[in-house]
Amino acid sequence: MSASRTSLIVLGAAGKMGAMVTEHIKSSPACVLAGAFDLAPGPGIQACGRLKAALKKAGAAIEFTGPEAAAAYARICAELGKPIVIGSTGFNGAQLSAIKGFSTAIPVFLSPNMSPA
Numbered sequence: 622m623s624a625s626r627t628s629l630i631v632l633g634a635a636g637k638m639g640a641m642v643t644e645h646i647k648s649s650p651a652c653v654l655a656g657a658f659d660l661a662p663g664p665g666i667q668a669c670g671r672l673k674a675a676l677k678k679a680g681a682a683i684e685f686t687g688p689e690a691a692a693a694y695a696r697i698c699a700e701l702g703k704p705i706v707i708g709s710t711g712f713n714g715a716q717l718s719a720i721k722g723f724s725t726a727i728p729v730f731l732s733p734n735m736s737p738a
Contacts, residue, residue, distance in 0.1 A: 628655040630679045632694050633686035634666045635659035638708060642683055655679035676701055684708060692716040695723045704728040 629646050633639035634657035643665075646652045656675035662668040667675070676682060676697065681704040684691050691709040696719070698705040707720065710733040723729060 624651075626651060626653040628653050628678065628680040630655050630672070630676055630682040631657045632669075632672075632682055632684040632690070633659055633709075635661055635663060636685055638685040642685065673697065673701065676703055679703065681705065688712040688716050692719050695720050695729060699723040699726045702727060704730075706730045707732070709733060 626649075629652050631639050631643045631646065631654070634643050636659070639657070639659065643654060643657050646654045655678060656672070657666045658669050658672050658675075659666050660669060672694075682694065682698055683706045684694050685708045686694070688709050688711045691707050691712070695705050695707065704727050707729065712720070712733075720729060720731060
């Protein structure tokens with residue numbers, strides 16, 4: 622019996638960390654890339670307008686965008702019942718409060734220091 626692979630969405634996939642996470646997911650035997658999203662779509666990266674449809678089919682989202690977008694993505698994940706890992710930094714009090722509120726509905730892992738260096 623083989624274990625199922627975790628289906629993941631990467632938000633901010635065109636950035637340095639997002640691109641690195643995307644490549645790790647692609648090469649992982651435990652994960653499958655359900656979608657890579659960014660404001661500027663490109664090869665292998667979709668426009669954010671398609672996020673909700675992809676997220677409905679995914680197991681979780683991993684985010685490396687910015688504080689405003691991260692809070693918005695956490696809201697979308699909460700609406701769809703999907704866990705989110707947040708790697709952005711620079712949150713203000715209102716954004717952190719909103720994310721904390723979403724964590725009552727879904728698992729939220731907020732770690733603004735995920736630098737590999």
